[in-house]
Each structure stands twice: as C-alpha cells, then as structure tokens.
Amino acid sequence: MTDRAAKARKQGSDMSADIIDGKAFAAKVRGQIAGQVARMKADHGITPGLAVILVGEDPASQVYVRNKGTQTLEVGMHSYEHKLPAETRAEDLYALIDRLNADPAVHGILCQFPVPAHLSETEIVARIDPSKDVDGLHVVNAGLLASGQRAMVSCTPLGCLMLLRDRLGSLSGLNAVVVGRSNLVGKPMAQLLLRDSCTVTIAHSRTKDIAAVCRGADILVAAVGRPRMIPGDWIKPGATVIDVGINRVDAPERGPGKTRLVGDVDFDSAKEVAGAITPVPGGVGPMTIACLLANTLTACCRIHGLPEPDGLTA
Numbered sequence: 570m571t572d573r574a575a576k577a578r579k580q581g582s583d584m585s586a587d588i589i590d591g592k593a594f595a596a597k598v599r600g601q602i603a604g605q606v607a608r609m610k611a612d613h614g615i616t617p618g619l620a621v622i623l624v625g626e627d628p629a630s631q632v633y634v635r636n637k638g639t640q641t642l643e644v645g646m647h648s649y650e651h652k653l654p655a656e657t658r659a660e661d662l663y664a665l666i667d668r669l670n671a672d673p674a675v676h677g678i679l680c681q682f683p684v685p686a687h688l689s690e691t692e693i694v695a696r697i698d699p700s701k702d703v704d705g706l707h708v709v710n711a712g713l714l715a716s717g718q719r720a721m722v723s724c725t726p727l728g729c730l731m732l733l734r735d736r737l738g739s740l741s742g743l744n745a746v747v748v749g750r751s752n753l754v755g756k757p758m759a760q761l762l763l764r765d766s767c768t769v770t771i772a773h774s775r776t777k778d779i780a781a782v783c784r785g786a787d788i789l790v791a792a793v794g795r796p797r798m799i800p801g802d803w804i805k806p807g808a809t810v811i812d813v814g815i816n817r818v819d820a821p822e823r824g825p826g827k828t829r830l831v832g833d834v835d836f837d838s839a840k841e842v843a844g845a846i847t848p849v850p851g852g853v854g855p856m857t858i859a860c861l862l863a864n865t866l867t868a869c870c871r872i873h874g875l876p877e878p879d880g881l882t883a
Contacts, residue, residue: 677703677865728856749792801838
C-alpha cells in the first residue's frame with residue numbers, strides 16, 4: 570500500500586478518522602516563514618511589513634487584529650496597525666490606503682472586516698494595490714487565479730490547500746467537492762483544487778441531491794456557514810474532510826447562556842467514516858493568520874524581484 574493510499578484508507582475499517590491538527594501545522598508554517606524572513610534580512614537587508622487597518626470597535630475584530638500583530642512580530646516582520654474610529658469617512662480611509670500603497674516599507678495591506686455600515690467593503694478592497702492585497706480579495710487577483718496566473722490567494726483557501734497537500738501529497742486526479750460558493754472561500758478553493766489537477770464540483774443551496782454529490786468526493790471542503798450541515802452518511806469512506814465552518818451554537822451542558830464552536834460538518838458522525846478530518850476549533854482556523862504571513866512574505870519577494878518562498882504559495 571502506498572503512503573497516499575494508507576493515509577486515505579478507511580473502507581472496511583472501524584477506526585476513527587485521523588484528526589488534522591491545524592494548530593500544529595500553522596506553527597510549522599510560521600517557523601518556515603520566520604526562517605525565510607531571517608534569511609531575507611541577512612542577505613538583502615529587507616524586512617517584510619504588514620499593515621492592518623481596523624475601523625471601529627468590534628470586539629472580535631480587535632482580538633483578531635491583536636493576534637495578527639503578535640504573530641507578525643514573532644516571525645520577524647514589521648507590523649503596522651492603524652486603528653480608526655467607527656465614524657471615519659470613506660475618503661479618509663482611502664487616503665490612508667493610498668499612503669500604504671505608496672509606502673515601500675509596507676508589502677501587505679488588509680482592512681479588517683466587517684467595517685461600519687457607511688463604508689463599502691468592495692470599494693475598500695478595490696482601493697488596495699493588488700500586489701499588496703494579502704487577503705487575496707481584489708478582483709485582479711481573483712481574475713489572475715481563475716486564469717491560472719500568479720496571484721495573491723485568499724488566506725483560508727490557501728491554508729486548506731496546504732493541509733491537503735501535507736496530508737495527501739499529490740492531489741492529481743482526485744474528486745473534490747467544495748460545498749459553498751462564496752468569493753472568500755468557495756470559489757478560490759475550487760480554483761486552487763483545479764490547479765492541482767483535481768476534478769472539482771462546487772455544491773451549493775440549489776444543488777440537486779447534494780448528499781450524493783458529497784458522497785462522490787475524495788476531498789470534501791465544507792464552507793457554507795451552516796452548523797453541522799454535513800452528516801457522516803454524506804461522506805465517502807476514507808475521504809479527507811476540510812471543515813472551514815465556524816459556527817457558534819448554544820451549549821446548555823456548559824451552563825446557562827453558554828455557547829461553543831462547531832463546524833459545517835457533524836464531526837462526531839463524520840469522524841467514523843472519513844479517513845482524515847479537521848476539527849473545529851483547531852483545524853483550518855489557525856492556518857488563516859499563518860497564510861496571511863506567508864502571503865506578506867510572498868508579496869515582499871515579488872515586489873523586490875526575489876525568488877518566492879518555498880512551500881508557502883499555491
């Protein structure tokens with residue numbers, strides 16, 4: 570049995586799925602980034618810089634931005650945080666983005682979403698220089714990805730791809746189903762899998778007999794935003810399941826008013842069928858910031874005409 574087949578085995582077995590540890594893998598990726606940043610400093614005197622813009626006081630966004638800043642510094646990059654009041658005018662925000670676009674010390678720019686209702690997320694993304702769009706959301710990068718060219722790739726799909734390559738090696742010829750068609754995850758995930766020579770199906774709310782579609786998947790990526798939507802009997806025995814969903818549900822067993830996080834896949838039933846599965850939390854989530862740092866390093870290399878970092882691009 571090949572390593573790939575051994576990893577994917579499940580049919581006829583009563584063993585539970587292997588749990589894909591996204592937290593440990595993200596730490597490994599950050600270690601790779603730190604090493605490459607150190608070499609870039611030593612060899613070229615260049616330090617990648619990431620600028621994060623936070624508009625308003627959303628508590629979850631504040632925590633996320635703080636974590637981004639901490640991890641950026643830990644890998645040896647420069648971190649530039651710009652915290653703006655909720656009433657910031659669009660023209661003032663755009664002026665800041667223009668300055669960051671022109672700043673040679675800044676190689677990656679992102680604006681933390683959501684933003685206050687009077688601001689347009691679409692227009693904010695469009696204002697960012699595509700070469701510094703480390704969130705991979707600009708229409709130029711979406712077009713480059715779709716046409717098979719070099720692009721900045723959205724962080725969450727990139728993280729999923731890294732986990733899949735680490736688990737399975739070559740993805741060539743595998744049947745992949747992506748449940749969800751969002752611009753942030755579903756569409757770019759499908760493009761990345763197609764580039765790795767998978768046969769790709771995008772399933773969504775209008776898909777007929779979606780259960781049967783999912784059962785045909787060697788790789789199943791769930792990114793629909795519905796808690797426990799996909800049960801174990803929708804999963805092909807031995808399939809690799811990547812659960813992107815992060816849903817907060819009531820958890821009365823923890824006490825009155827308590828909640829917990831669950832994915833789009835019913836983990837308890839799925840792990841009895843799948844060959845490998847990402848948990849929620851601790852699966853895809855930790856990869857998002859790691860891939861943001863990877864994208865910043867990649868953007869820095871491209872801007873300065875240096876070789877792209879090994880193993881950190883799509």
